[in-house]
Amino acid sequence: MTAVILGVVVGAFAPVITWIERKQSAVMQDRIGANRADIGGITILGLLHPLADVIKLLSKEDVVPTGANRVLHLIAPVIAAVPAIIAYGVIPFGSTYVFGGETISLVVANPDWGFLYIFVIGSIATYGTVIAGWASNNNWSLLGSLRASAQMISYEVTMGLSVVGCFLVYETLKLTDMAMAQDTTFRVFGFVEVLFGGELPWWVSQFAVLPQWGIFLQPLGFLMFLTCIMAENKRPPFDLPESESELVAGYFTEYSGMRFGLFFMSEFIEVVVIAGLITTVFLGGWAVPFLSQEWIVDRVGNGFGAFAGFGDGFANGFCMLVHFATFLVKVVAVIWLQMALRWTLPRFRYDQVMDLCWKVMLPLSLVNIFVTAALVLLLGE
Amino acid sequence: MLADFTGILVILIVGIAVAVGMLCVHLVLGPRRQFRAKNEPFECGESQIVSPHRRYAVKFYLVAILFVIFDVEAIFFYPWAAVFTEIGWFGFVAMAVFTVPLAVGLLYEWMKGGLDW
Numbered sequence: 001m002t003a004v005i006l007g008v009v010v011g012a013f014a015p016v017i018t019w020i021e022r023k024q025s026a027v028m029q030d031r032i033g034a035n036r037a038d039i040g041g042i043t044i045l046g047l048l049h050p051l052a053d054v055i056k057l058l059s060k061e062d063v064v065p066t067g068a069n070r071v072l073h074l075i076a077p078v079i080a081a082v083p084a085i086i087a088y089g090v091i092p093f094g095s096t097y098v099f100g101g102e103t104i105s106l107v108v109a110n111p112d113w114g115f116l117y118i119f120v121i122g123s124i125a126t127y128g129t130v131i132a133g134w135a136s137n138n139n140w141s142l143l144g145s146l147r148a149s150a151q152m153i154s155y156e157v158t159m160g161l162s163v164v165g166c167f168l169v170y171e172t173l174k175l176t177d178m179a180m181a182q183d184t185t186f187r188v189f190g191f192v193e194v195l196f197g198g199e200l201p202w203w204v205s206q207f208a209v210l211p212q213w214g215i216f217l218q219p220l221g222f223l224m225f226l227t228c229i230m231a232e233n234k235r236p237p238f239d240l241p242e243s244e245s246e247l248v249a250g251y252f253t254e255y256s257g258m259r260f261g262l263f264f265m266s267e268f269i270e271v272v273v274i275a276g277l278i279t280t281v282f283l284g285g286w287a288v289p290f291l292s293q294e295w296i297v298d299r300v301g302n303g304f305g306a307f308a309g310f311g312d313g314f315a316n317g318f319c320m321l322v323h324f325a326t327f328l329v330k331v332v333a334v335i336w337l338q339m340a341l342r343w344t345l346p347r348f349r350y351d352q353v354m355d356l357c358w359k360v361m362l363p364l365s366l367v368n369i370f371v372t373a374a375l376v377l378l379l380g381e
Numbered sequence: 382m383l384a385d386f387t388g389i390l391v392i393l394i395v396g397i398a399v400a401v402g403m404l405c406v407h408l409v410l411g412p413r414r415q416f417r418a419k420n421e422p423f424e425c426g427e428s429q430i431v432s433p434h435r436r437y438a439v440k441f442y443l444v445a446i447l448f449v450i451f452d453v454e455a456i457f458f459y460p461w462a463a464v465f466t467e468i469g470w471f472g473f474v475a476m477a478v479f480t481v482p483l484a485v486g487l488l489y490e491w492m493k494g495g496l497d498w
Binding site: 057058059060061062063064065066067068074077078081082083085086088089090108109110111115116117134136137138139140141142146149150153154156157160161164167168171172173248253254257258259261262350351354355358359362363366369370373374376377 | 386387388389391392393395396397399400401403404406407408410411412413414415417419420421422423424429431432433434437438440441444445447448451452455456458459462463464465466469470473476477480484487491496497498
């Protein structure tokens with residue numbers, strides 16, 4: 001049930017993201033963005049543009065070039081779009097809540113191998129682009145898909161290695177457990193006491209406190225993961241596989257109508273997946289900073305709830321809404337960050353992209369893993 | 382355990398239904414007016430001179446081989462990280478021993494110029 005609702009919501013969400021991107025680029029470039037599409041003169045800030053896009057894409061002709069492999073040409077966009085949609089399955093939108101005797105968790109599937117699943121799904125998406133380029137019988141497409149394959153598999157390695165630090169800190173691959181572990185705080189200078197003995201002044205241990213988020217425990221891991229996963233998604237500044245100025249449109253040059261639309265959609269759905277993943281692993285997931293779940297349930301249930309005559313169910317429901325809203329705010333912030341990066345940085349050269357991956361981030365992520373491991377053991381977390 | 386798979390199976394079905402459904406609607410709504418020139422692969426207005434299905438630069442194969450090596454390594458890191466405090470310093474040293482040959486291999490590849498584009 002949750003999965004069906006989620007699928008529909010996600011399907012509806014992707015077009016809205018295209019609107020956000022157009023609007024944000026308009027604001028950043030100091031012009032008036034998409035605002036022409038209207039129904040009877042009503043434009044709603046250009047929000048009808050995504051709708052117009054979908055109708056237009058659906059009613060366009062489906063052109064398959066001569067000499068193309070018709071079967072592969074048809075299934076490539078499906079292979080690209082499906083992994084993007086199903087990656088949502090393991091991202092938790094909220095914690096676990098108890099209503100009466102019933103337990104509700106806001107996640108579709110909650111396997112122990114949650115992050116491994118993301119990793120696997122990410123590699124399947126590579127096939128879509130490679131097959132699309134090869135099946136099109138077009139030189140531009142082939143060049144684009146070759147670039148895409150090399151870039152995506154290279155960054156997949158570093159992406160996998162850059163989050164190992166987080167697994168070491170949280171000791172789990174389960175995304176719900178990771179979010180749960182971040183629903184607390186830690187003392188920033190606590191390590192000084194452990195390593196050098198002695199005690200810190202009370203005001204340091206009292207006020208130098210941060211939420212136990214991945215971004216504070218693994219700042220380098222966060223930067224590397226963000227870079228890698230943006231390169232995985234082939235969005236600017238890593239959009240070499242589809243660089244318009246050299247390769248026409250890269251691997252989907254020969255795609256039209258909704259087949260092109262699926263590639264387009266998968267890219268924007270992945271933007272949301274990336275935002276959800278970074279939120280879960282590095283930004284505390286659904287956790288409200290400094291306010292843990294027990295605290296919210298306890299205060300609302302025993303304070304306001306008892307006063308107004310509501311039961312525990314009310315407290316849990318309230319907590320659920322607060323957590324979901326927090327999660328959405330964080331996701332939107334990360335989406336905004338990705339789009340801001342897209343309109344800020346110019347495209348890299350291909351050798352720079354590959355050098356960044358193999359010569360900078362791969363050694364750095366290995367160093368990060370062992371430094372984190374040593375620190376985890378020394379501090380006895 | 383099985384419940385994990387049901388959730389994923391359901392979302393997989395939903396995902397495939399969304400993708401295939403969109404293609405089917407497109408198939409119904411889209412016009413079909415095809416002629417030879419329209420169906421030619423795009424080549425900046427010229428007809429295609431060389432077929433794209435020929436040999437590629439060996440670089441890409443090299444990257445793929447490197448990917449296999451390091452991806453397997455990355456997968457070994459995952460279970461290790463999940464039980465790390467239980468195995469402690471022994472696990473740390475064991476992983477260091479496992480990583481050194483790979484790091485040397487990377488260094489060798491680097492020196493040989495295998496990572497240059």
